[in-house]
Amino acid sequence: MIASVAFRNFKALRNTSLRLSPFNIVIGANGSGKTSLIQALQRLRTLAMLPLGEAAAVTRVGGPEITIAFAAPHSDVTARLGCTSDVVCDLLRVESPSQVQWDEIKARLGTMRSYAFDHEAMAASALTTSGGGLASNGANLPAVLAARQRNAPAEFARLEAEFLRLLPEFSGIIFEEDSGGRVRFALGIGGAGEPVRAENLSQGVFYLLGLLVLSFDPVPPAVVCIEEIDRGIHPRMFREVRDVLYRLSYPTSFGEIREPVQVIATTHSPYMLDQFRDHPEEVVITQKHGHEARFERLSDRVDLPELLREGTLGDMWFSGVLGGVPEER
Amino acid sequence: MKVALLSESPADEAVLRVLVDAILGEPAQVAPAGYRARGWPNVIQVLPAVIRHLHFNTDVDTLVVTCDSDDSPVHTEAHEAPQYYHPHCRMCQLRAVFRQTSKRFPSAHGRLKVRRVVGVAVPALEAWLLCGRDSDVSEAAWINGQQAGRLPYTRAELKFRIYQTERPSLPHEIQCALRETERHRRDLRRLEYDFPGFAALMKDLKSPPQL
Ligand SMILES: [Zn+2]
Numbered sequence: 001m002i003a004s005v006a007f008r009n010f011k012a013l014r015n016t017s018l019r020l021s022p023f024n025i026v027i028g029a030n031g032s033g034k035t036s037l038i039q040a041l042q043r044l045r046t047l048a049m050l051p052l053g054e055a056a057a058v059t060r061v062g063g064p065e066i067t068i069a070f071a072a073p074h075s076d077v078t079a080r081l082g083c084t085s086d087v088v089c090d091l092l093r094v095e096s097p098s099q100v101q102w103d104e105i106k107a108r109l110g111t112m113r114s115y116a117f118d119h120e121a122m123a124a125s126a127l128t129t130s131g132g133g134l135a136s137n138g139a140n141l142p143a144v145l146a147a148r149q150r151n152a153p154a155e156f157a158r159l160e161a162e163f164l165r166l167l168p169e170f171s172g173i174i175f176e177e178d179s180g181g182r183v184r185f186a187l188g189i190g191g192a193g194e195p196v197r198a199e200n201l202s203q204g205v206f207y208l209l210g211l212l213v214l215s216f217d218p219v220p221p222a223v224v225c226i227e228e229i230d231r232g233i234h235p236r237m238f239r240e241v242r243d244v245l246y247r248l249s250y251p252t253s254f255g256e257i258r259e260p261v262q263v264i265a266t267t268h269s270p271y272m273l274d275q276f277r278d279h280p281e282e283v284v285i286t287q288k289h290g291h292e293a294r295f296e297r298l299s300d301r302v303d304l305p306e307l308l309r310e311g312t313l314g315d316m317w318f319s320g321v322l323g324g325v326p327e328e329r
Numbered sequence: 330m331k332v333a334l335l336s337e338s339p340a341d342e343a344v345l346r347v348l349v350d351a352i353l354g355e356p357a358q359v360a361p362a363g364y365r366a367r368g369w370p371n372v373i374q375v376l377p378a379v380i381r382h383l384h385f386n387t388d389v390d391t392l393v394v395t396c397d398s399d400d401s402p403v404h405t406e407a408h409e410a411p412q413y414y415h416p417h418c419r420m421c422q423l424r425a426v427f428r429q430t431s432k433r434f435p436s437a438h439g440r441l442k443v444r445r446v447v448g449v450a451v452p453a454l455e456a457w458l459l460c461g462r463d464s465d466v467s468e469a470a471w472i473n474g475q476q477a478g479r480l481p482y483t484r485a486e487l488k489f490r491i492y493q494t495e496r497p498s499l500p501h502e503i504q505c506a507l508r509e510t511e512r513h514r515r516d517l518r519r520l521e522y523d524f525p526g527f528a529a530l531m532k533d534l535k536s537p538p539q540l
Contacts, residue, residue: 236365239339240499250496312368
């Protein structure tokens, strides 16, 4: 969907660009630009939904600017976000051979979603009527799951089966609706045991459910950004978490027949990074030196084969050899 | 026989369980949760701790360790000479860790030391899985390729041949791996002949325990 993003004078991203793959795992120090990347794409989505501004109005010499290029069949379209400051990007200029092309892109951009899950919000009950798309913090998780079971029972069954495979201590997802039109969920534990209510579940269970809701979405967004995909989850499960997200980006590898979803995920876990040893082209490192940050693809490291002989990717990252580490005074 | 496994992934472990039983000709008593390393060189980093733990804290008598050779030098007959040690050969390195770690251990749980069983898959476990199916896949073919400077296949190609995708899900990977292992379970001779890195594992596993 999105082929590349180039930044000029946007926060710490003074002059850097990034090619995006179908799947992208972004690592780096705090405040090095991981979130800026996701914010820029969100901003693009918001502005794309509004009427286009005058072309001349966005030509602000030296001001922050973000240029987005799109993948085939829209590779001759570019969108430029013009900003008055680091926080206000209010103008969009589009170069497209035709309005039809831009309209197609716009329709797909409109489906883009960003997530930073909040387990407390996910544990709370939700209005039964709120079960459309998953909220950016996952707050309507019970309603989304219940709606999925109601409206797409086959997809829900696959989601539930995958969840139970990953966490075999549970036997099923149980919904309870109250008289106030709110729904909550509990997890069965099989036999005569009482189901475990949402408020007693561990953080990782919610995050995993959130990821599965996205992974088994019958009509998924074109682009999904997810922050901290390793949160709350045992390192031995990281392979599975990676695969839950790969299902979105590489549907045919998982027997799914649908358009691939472009995924941009972030992590701070070296063990999660280890999962991408065979696909360094999927790893993006944000490098920050002083006040300037830039993006690097791990696959652009010519000495990568030698590095991998000496240690795991995660070890290499932690050591500082790959960069993407906090600066110390 | 009480066996513990140290491998690089759940799929490798599933294959190893089948092969261990096939070599022994009877179901071994294998600890349910295997020990896991995050690829090379993490295997060699955790191995001393696993050996020490098994020796003093369990009654396990055999530790089976496997890893992929990737692009490291392959263990050959020449490495078997007494006192020989190749610093970059993973078989030599893993064996040395066993030797050094348990050198000064007092006997515990009725045995002198935990028996060493080491196998190295050249260049990856998928080659073992393809053995007897794809005739171009063997340890000799890989060594010839290394010497000629033109490898006969890549790890990624081997994986694709088995899983039909570069990104198999774990259940798919395990299912495909076990399907291919079935051939070896019935008859280990081809794998033993074409992959000396597996034959070494067999020999170790059949050696008498060190009581
Ligand atoms: Zn050797």
